[in-house]
Amino acid sequence: MFVEDIGGGIHVVGVGGFLIRKSFDCGQCFRFDLSGGADFVEAWGVALGRYIGFRQNESGDELFVYNCSAEEFLGIWVDYLSLDVDYSEVLRVIENAAGADVDPRGVLKLAAEFGRGIRIFRQDPWEALCSFIISQNNNIPRIKKIIARLCERYGDKIFYGDSGVAYSFPSPERLVQKGADELRELKVGFRAPYIIDAAEKVISGEVDFNAVKGAGSLQAAIDELCKIRGVGLKVASCAALFGFGRSDAFPIDVWMKRSIERHFPHGLDPLSFGEYAGIAQQLLFYYERYNERYR
DNA sequence: GCCCAGGGCTATC
DNA sequence: GATAGCCATGGG
Numbered sequence: 001m002f003v004e005d006i007g008g009g010i011h012v013v014g015v016g017g018f019l020i021r022k023s024f025d026c027g028q029c030f031r032f033d034l035s036g037g038a039d040f041v042e043a044w045g046v047a048l049g050r051y052i053g054f055r056q057n058e059s060g061d062e063l064f065v066y067n068c069s070a071e072e073f074l075g076i077w078v079d080y081l082s083l084d085v086d087y088s089e090v091l092r093v094i095e096n097a098a099g100a101d102v103d104p105r106g107v108l109k110l111a112a113e114f115g116r117g118i119r120i121f122r123q124d125p126w127e128a129l130c131s132f133i134i135s136q137n138n139n140i141p142r143i144k145k146i147i148a149r150l151c152e153r154y155g156d157k158i159f160y161g162d163s164g165v166a167y168s169f170p171s172p173e174r175l176v177q178k179g180a181d182e183l184r185e186l187k188v189g190f191r192a193p194y195i196i197d198a199a200e201k202v203i204s205g206e207v208d209f210n211a212v213k214g215a216g217s218l219q220a221a222i223d224e225l226c227k228i229r230g231v232g233l234k235v236a237s238c239a240a241l242f243g244f245g246r247s248d249a250f251p252i253d254v255w256m257k258r259s260i261e262r263h264f265p266h267g268l269d270p271l272s273f274g275e276y277a278g279i280a281q282q283l284l285f286y287y288e289r290y291n292e293r294y295r
Numbered sequence: 296g297c298c299c300a301g302g303g304c305t306a307t308c
Numbered sequence: 309g310a311t312a313g314c315c316a317t318g319g320g
Contacts, residue, residue: 133302138316184316187317229304232303256301
């Protein structure tokens with residue numbers, strides 16, 4: 001990877017096939033907005049308390065990162081974006097993880113190709129947990145709007161610019177201080193008490209993030225997260241995968257249920273993907289959710 | 296105007 | 309342990 005400073009940002013070459021168009025739009029994070037022109041894509045948003053922008057050409061071999069220094073990119077964003085992981089090897093494993101008996105139509109290979117360029121980000125644990133509590137029985141555009149309102153009202157101003165103001169994701173302390181009634185004004189609906197319960201248990205240590213990270217098994221990590229009211233298997237799996245680096249977590253939502261019912265007549269065992277189960281899940285989700293051919 | 300959404304809780308069988 | 313109804317809201 002080659003990184004050089006330019007005015008207001010950096011130029012990166014050699015990102016190993018990483019594509020911002022797919023990675024920021026595959027349903028794993030909710031605070032980035034995609035825009036684009038004829039032959040490029042931009043993604044602007046907030047993560048890790050920083051306002052940052054990415055611009056990439058269509059083939060993906062030219063990446064520009066704004067509001068970011070070379071040092072910051074190498075020290076923070078390479079990890080966040082999982083650019084240290086060899087996804088060509090990951091995809092190879094996933095494609096070959098099931099035989100024709102399990103995957104008669106070769107959907108794993110199709111999904112891997114369709115989602116080539118996706119990286120599973122290493123997001124902030126609290127933000128991921130809170131975001132996926134909000135996600136339940138909800139749709140992605142609306143989840144993004146609710147989270148944007150949450151940050152505008154309760155986050156800190158972290159950036160002033162011509163295009164507007166950017167806000168950080170609010171801490172659990174701030175949300176507890178506000179309470180469920182005020183949260184309802186943001187139209188989070190029945191999820192308001194769930195968010196408060198999560199914040200309270202994180203603050204008190206009843207739910208221990210270090211215990212989740214250091215859990216000896218995926219099940220132990222999920223059990224810890226499920227102490228929170230409103231957090232079940234699916235939300236816990238998403239938080240584990242996207243916020244705690246548990247790449248073996250395998251969240252099953254309505255899209256994944258459809259994918260499995262449609263393509264895998266005898267079901268699909270996450271264990272067959274080993275530590276890459278979460279990535280396999282994301283590829284199947286993306287293929288089912290965004291591939292018009294199979295809608 | 297209707298169905299649905301990156302679900303989970305509760306009651307009931 | 310499985311299933312049904314409910315939860316609050318608005319995207320498409």
